[in-house]
Amino acid sequence: MASCANGRGVPEPLTPKDKNSFAYPTMKDRVPIIICKVIDLLYRDRINLKLSKPDELKDVIGLMSKLRQEMMTNKPLCKIEDNGIDAHLWNEYLERLKAENNEESVRWYNTRWLSVECFVYRRLLEAMRKSADLGTFDFFGKQKCEAFYGSLKAICNLLIARDSWPLKDPSKVEGLIKISLWGNKCDLSISAGSSQSFHHDPMAQIDEFKSRLLVDDSKEVIDIIKLGEDMLIDIIMDNAGFEMLSDLCLADYLISSNFAKRIRFRVKNQPWFVSDTMPQDFDWVLNEMCSGATNDIQSEKSENSDITPILVKYGEKWKSYLEDGIWSIHPDPFWTYPHDYSLMKSDDKLLYQTLSEADLLIFKGDLNYRKLVGDLNWKPTDTFKESLQGFHPAPLVALRTLKADVVTGLSEGQAESAQSLDEKWLINGEWGVIQLCPVKIC
Numbered sequence: 001m002a003s004c005a006n007g008r009g010v011p012e013p014l015t016p017k018d019k020n021s022f023a024y025p026t027m028k029d030r031v032p033i034i035i036c037k038v039i040d041l042l043y044r045d046r047i048n049l050k051l052s053k054p055d056e057l058k059d060v061i062g063l064m065s066k067l068r069q070e071m072m073t074n075k076p077l078c079k080i081e082d083n084g085i086d087a088h089l090w091n092e093y094l095e096r097l098k099a100e101n102n103e104e105s106v107r108w109y110n111t112r113w114l115s116v117e118c119f120v121y122r123r124l125l126e127a128m129r130k131s132a133d134l135g136t137f138d139f140f141g142k143q144k145c146e147a148f149y150g151s152l153k154a155i156c157n158l159l160i161a162r163d164s165w166p167l168k169d170p171s172k173v174e175g176l177i178k179i180s181l182w183g184n185k186c187d188l189s190i191s192a193g194s195s196q197s198f199h200h201d202p203m204a205q206i207d208e209f210k211s212r213l214l215v216d217d218s219k220e221v222i223d224i225i226k227l228g229e230d231m232l233i234d235i236i237m238d239n240a241g242f243e244m245l246s247d248l249c250l251a252d253y254l255i256s257s258n259f260a261k262r263i264r265f266r267v268k269n270q271p272w273f274v275s276d277t278m279p280q281d282f283d284w285v286l287n288e289m290c291s292g293a294t295n296d297i298q299s300e301k302s303e304n305s306d307i308t309p310i311l312v313k314y315g316e317k318w319k320s321y322l323e324d325g326i327w328s329i330h331p332d333p334f335w336t337y338p339h340d341y342s343l344m345k346s347d348d349k350l351l352y353q354t355l356s357e358a359d360l361l362i363f364k365g366d367l368n369y370r371k372l373v374g375d376l377n378w379k380p381t382d383t384f385k386e387s388l389q390g391f392h393p394a395p396l397v398a399l400r401t402l403k404a405d406v407v408t409g410l411s412e413g414q415a416e417s418a419q420s421l422d423e424k425w426l427i428n429g430e431w432g433v434i435q436l437c438p439v440k441i442c
Helices: 023-044 056-072 087-101 113-128 141-150 152-164 170-185 204-208 218-225 242-256 279-290 299-306 308-323 341-347 349-355 365-372 414-421
Strands: 213-216 232-236 262-266 327-330 360-364 396-401 432-437
Touching (some): 056 113, 152 242, 170 360, 218 360, 242 308, 341 349
Parallel strands (some): 232 262, 262 327, 360 396
Antiparallel strands (some): 396 432
């Protein structure tokens, strides 16, 4: 094993074979439920899908059912056999896993949790491609739309608050960073696809969750942001819905205050982990805002007439940012690979080089965090910088609520204290970190 600064070798990866880990119930229970919900959605909406060859849907659902059965019976992982331009990368990575496990086959429960969980979503996409009409269909789209409307009141509260703030106020940047952090609680993959939304003033929740913020490097992040007016900031996004809107509010304030000149949003290029943001989610949300959110998804929208102006104002403003190139959306394929980010420098040199142009990288959410630290069994007191394993194209900060049993950068005794207060502190999304690694490593 490679050596680390602490003198130990690189820790072993988290795997579902450990029945005491969160990886085990994730692969045994949560992920099969997600697959069942996709199957149910496709079956119930089969008429609305207007497929040119309706019989192909049987093949799609059959492959998804087969995937679920393979997982539940711990069969070997199969190669990706569709015509996707990334298929060879997945199959090459599968060979790496075989070599890593020193086995002829890799089974769902005997290897890296991060890798096999990613394979689930890639296999779902492979199944969808059995229908010519469904190859680009977002089978999680309806749930993301419902999540947006489920959080509409909180979104409008946030926009109204943002609209009243003076510009260039570091305290407001800090507040928006923390709202962006806690917005990550609204994750449909952790809830197996059930909607999780904010129901009251998100600003009030900053103080509400203060005691559960284990690492808070927000002031150090602000020190970087205050360095100049020509900053290029990349936000590597996570969930749609309220979290996405909290990210856009942060980006809006940074641009309006001249803390940043350009912001690049890094999103998924295909349906991923249920609620992850794709380019069409941007388009849909901004269009909904510009129309005053009048689309009939929830009955409570009939009460929205008083909040329409604020939605329209920011929807139009943000569309203009995109049209003028101040904001840009980048669906980089690497974010949906099974690779952790320490492999980016060798396996996607162009993306690594592009990220190195930024003055600050903001990584959102649990999956990005797991990929930053390799989903390895680090000790909580191992440093965040060490756990990045050399990945550091630019100063970076992770905004993450904990939904997997890995975390680094904590002080001595901090993990034990959290455990005494909440047995599920590592996995329930109720605890968070804002962790900065400021010095660029070349």
